[in-house]
Amino acid sequence: MQTISVEELKKRMDEGEPVNLVDVREPNENADFNIGGTLLPLGEIRNYNTDVIDDLKDKEVILYCRSGNRSGMATQILEQMGFSNVKNLTGGMLAWQQIK
8 A cells, every 4th residue: 555644745735736635534524624635435435436536546546534544444445446546644634733
Protein backbone atom coordinates (compact mmCIF):
# COMPACT_ATOMS: atom_id res chain seq x y z
CA MET A 1 0.00 0.00 0.00
CA GLN A 2 1.28 3.41 -0.95
CA THR A 3 1.12 6.20 1.62
CA ILE A 4 1.56 9.94 1.67
CA SER A 5 2.44 12.08 4.67
CA VAL A 6 0.33 15.02 5.79
CA GLU A 7 3.34 17.28 5.27
CA GLU A 8 3.77 16.18 1.66
CA LEU A 9 0.05 16.53 0.91
CA LYS A 10 -0.17 19.96 2.54
CA LYS A 11 2.87 21.14 0.56
CA ARG A 12 1.31 19.97 -2.70
CA MET A 13 -2.01 21.63 -1.85
CA ASP A 14 -0.30 24.88 -0.75
CA GLU A 15 1.50 24.95 -4.11
CA GLY A 16 -1.85 24.71 -5.88
CA GLU A 17 -1.30 21.24 -7.26
CA PRO A 18 -4.63 19.57 -8.07
CA VAL A 19 -5.15 16.47 -5.94
CA ASN A 20 -7.97 13.93 -5.84
CA LEU A 21 -8.98 13.58 -2.19
CA VAL A 22 -11.51 11.05 -0.90
CA ASP A 23 -12.80 11.22 2.68
CA VAL A 24 -13.86 7.73 3.84
CA ARG A 25 -15.25 8.93 7.19
CA GLU A 26 -18.92 9.20 8.07
CA PRO A 27 -20.93 12.30 7.03
CA ASN A 28 -20.99 13.74 10.57
CA GLU A 29 -17.19 13.50 10.80
CA ASN A 30 -16.85 15.21 7.42
CA ALA A 31 -19.21 17.98 8.52
CA ASP A 32 -17.13 18.63 11.65
CA PHE A 33 -13.82 19.05 9.77
CA ASN A 34 -12.60 18.24 6.29
CA ILE A 35 -9.95 19.27 3.78
CA GLY A 36 -12.16 19.28 0.71
CA GLY A 37 -12.25 15.63 -0.27
CA THR A 38 -15.14 13.83 -1.92
CA LEU A 39 -17.14 12.08 0.81
CA LEU A 40 -17.31 8.32 0.22
CA PRO A 41 -17.68 6.44 3.53
CA LEU A 42 -15.83 3.15 3.95
CA GLY A 43 -19.16 1.28 4.15
CA GLU A 44 -20.01 2.44 0.63
CA ILE A 45 -16.61 1.31 -0.64
CA ARG A 46 -17.08 -2.09 1.03
CA ASN A 47 -20.38 -2.39 -0.86
CA TYR A 48 -18.56 -1.53 -4.11
CA ASN A 49 -20.62 1.65 -4.41
CA THR A 50 -17.88 3.86 -5.87
CA ASP A 51 -19.77 5.61 -8.68
CA VAL A 52 -18.72 9.08 -7.48
CA ILE A 53 -15.02 8.29 -8.01
CA ASP A 54 -15.05 5.71 -10.81
CA ASP A 55 -13.64 8.31 -13.22
CA LEU A 56 -10.48 8.42 -11.05
CA LYS A 57 -9.50 4.76 -11.59
CA ASP A 58 -6.36 5.69 -13.52
CA LYS A 59 -5.49 8.82 -11.54
CA GLU A 60 -3.81 9.38 -8.19
CA VAL A 61 -6.39 9.20 -5.39
CA ILE A 62 -5.50 10.14 -1.82
CA LEU A 63 -7.75 8.61 0.83
CA TYR A 64 -8.11 9.92 4.35
CA CYS A 65 -10.06 9.27 7.54
CA ARG A 66 -9.66 10.19 11.20
CA SER A 67 -6.42 8.30 11.91
CA GLY A 68 -5.49 6.40 8.75
CA ASN A 69 -7.01 3.02 9.64
CA ARG A 70 -10.24 3.16 7.64
CA SER A 71 -8.53 4.83 4.72
CA GLY A 72 -5.95 2.04 4.77
CA MET A 73 -8.73 -0.53 4.43
CA ALA A 74 -10.38 1.54 1.69
CA THR A 75 -7.05 1.77 -0.16
CA GLN A 76 -6.77 -2.01 -0.27
CA ILE A 77 -10.36 -2.45 -1.45
CA LEU A 78 -9.98 0.14 -4.21
CA GLU A 79 -6.74 -1.49 -5.37
CA GLN A 80 -8.61 -4.79 -5.65
CA MET A 81 -11.30 -3.00 -7.67
CA GLY A 82 -8.74 -1.83 -10.22
CA PHE A 83 -7.80 1.65 -9.00
CA SER A 84 -4.20 1.97 -10.09
CA ASN A 85 -2.76 4.76 -7.91
CA VAL A 86 -4.36 5.04 -4.47
CA LYS A 87 -2.53 6.40 -1.44
CA ASN A 88 -3.40 6.39 2.23
CA LEU A 89 -2.87 9.65 4.16
CA THR A 90 -0.69 8.58 7.08
CA GLY A 91 -2.20 9.67 10.39
CA GLY A 92 -5.38 11.03 8.82
CA MET A 93 -7.10 14.15 10.07
CA LEU A 94 -5.56 13.79 13.53
CA ALA A 95 -2.10 14.26 12.00
CA TRP A 96 -3.37 16.96 9.63
CA GLN A 97 -4.64 19.08 12.52
CA GLN A 98 -1.22 18.86 14.19
CA ILE A 99 0.65 20.53 11.30
CA LYS A 100 -1.29 23.79 11.10
